[in-house]
Amino acid sequence: MALKPVITTQVRPISFKGLFSKTEPEQDSKLVLTQDNLFHPLSASPIKELRDRAAIINKYGVCPVCDNDGHEHHHPVFECPDCGYPTHCSKDHYLEGRDAHQHVCSILRQQNEDDHDLRSGRTMTEFEFPSSQSFDETVNMGNWDVYFYTRSFPSMDSDRSMRHVSKLLTYPATVASVLHESSPYQFGKEVTVEGIRSISALRATLYPKNEVIKNGVNLIRSEMINIFIVGARAEASLPPHIWLQLAYLFPRSPFHIHFVGPDALPPNATPYTTSVNERLMFTYDNSYYHDYHEKIEKFDPYTDLFFFFSPGIGHDAARDGWKPTIQKALETKCAMFLTGYDQSDMGNDVEAVEQDYSGEFDYVIHPTENVFRSLKHDTNLMDLRQNIFANWGIWAIRGKRYDVTAQDSED
Ligand SMILES: [Zn+2]
């Protein structure tokens, strides 16, 4: 199913705080819903947050039958008995649009039960994440299953648990998956010749045991790895301990994660830097990246990298606005990783970058499906037909090195 690339900014989740909030009086840390009682029409849900969700859809949503017929638009107030979402403006339009709704209905039904489960008050053992790994622990980043297994996560014994946890961990796990030595992305397949150089440079810093001595100079470093998360939104609102899972995978390296962009902090908040422990620092700054860039003294492809989570560079409204930022990032020659929330979203960004920066960049990783995407759908409440997976696809580029010949002879 191809999703229309419209209203895209509303699709992405804004905040994860609700998942960890213990303040909602209704929840009061006691069981409110048993496992055999997770489905409720949203408007009649025992959870206020989900009743509010119904109200938001009632107010801002679109009835797909009105939409297709070019009728006057009425908001969806009729709740589908199978998924419990207000999907259509009336029973008549529900019956008329029922077939077209079938595919989305099963996704919404799953979401209804998942979201009631999250707020059911049961002990969420799947969120009891493992702590630091020992230096000789071997972790495999081949896919979610082996990652959970080799990192000794509490047993992920249901698809539902996998969906809950992957939605939170997709951000740190996606970063880790490109840097880790057991990365699922292989040289000669997704990773290009230029790409393996960029990634090897970063791994030389991340894995200092692999001694690299070139012309008598020891390239082992213990510097901070800087991850610039540009245009940060949902990922900036993740609880800091979620990012610890990235640091645990590289027990020798300190990390500084820079969340930069207008949505990295609430409006009018002051930028700040904090740390969880001696190996993990965060800076939150709501400047535009091209302004933040000026505060950084120097960039080094051995220690610095960029992540753009679903930037939407290819969307008309955003394309020009991205230019100063992309230009600055390309100039650093550091690897720039990008994700997209579905095939067309990623395709739009790839096409825009190819058109706007032709000849200025090399591919590091060809566009491919992200092994560590969220397994949980995110739904656009303004249009329930739009369902995406956070970080569905991944690709990476790097500013072209004009000294490539000299580098070649060195290598
Ligand atoms: Zn209608």
Ligand SMILES: [Zn+2]
């Ligand atoms: Zn339905």
